[in-house]
Amino acid sequence: MTITYEWRGDFDNASLNALHADGFGSPVARTDWRTRVSRHSLGWVCAREDGSLIGFVNVVWDGGAHAFLLDTVVAAHRRSRGVGAALVAAAAGGARAAKCEWLHVDFEEHLRSFYADVCGFRETAAGLIAL
Template sequence: MEAAILATDRRFSGASVAAFELCPKLTDEALNDLFSESWPGHQSRSFAPVLSQSLLWVGAFLDRRLVGFVNVAGDRGIHTFILDTTVHPDHRRTGLGLRLLGFAAPEAKARGAQWPHVDYERLLEGFYAGCGFSPTSAGLMNLSQGTV
């Protein structure tokens, strides 16, 4: 996929400019650094297999450093799944996550998506409601503990 700059925004971190890019070329190092700083217990991995199957992803950069990320996977039909929404701890509660999803949603719609799904912990319910998501019932199966 070809990377494209979606927007720049001077509201983040004083004089720094946040750049939002659609499907930027990302290294495993950049993604693992962001995830390690954002998610306790993150184990480094290769993201290439995941991104190669993704519908799209959006990266947020401050001074060329990846500080936000969201991945949109899907069935290549009307359903998409919002995965790995991540904002560096130093930049949370700045609107950066809202902007990431605000760019991802219309891009997914342009690719035929109608129903984005997202799973989240209860403490993130307000964040996702602010992004336009409504709570819904869903089922979950832990395959590491066997199947039906």
């Protein structure tokens, strides 16, 4: 089975909501992802296998040099097979093509190895305020 990756790939809200529920272990939401990414994103990457959405990452930006990864998700049954790394690589390529100079990501501690070791992010000092 071949997995394809598409920058600014087409998707429907129901499929992405189902993927998020599967990937993050949450109930299926009714988020209007199409409107959200159209308003706020530089782009996004869809991973598909046999027509099914199995991965997604959103790339938001500041309109200039900085892009940010959000909502990286891979279907539970496709994890540990390189899908996430390929999503991030495609996102980096899309941001690079848009002339961004930096790609940022925030992650929880259990994802440190994925982002640092697998995807090549280096750690930087950062701050966070819970709102």
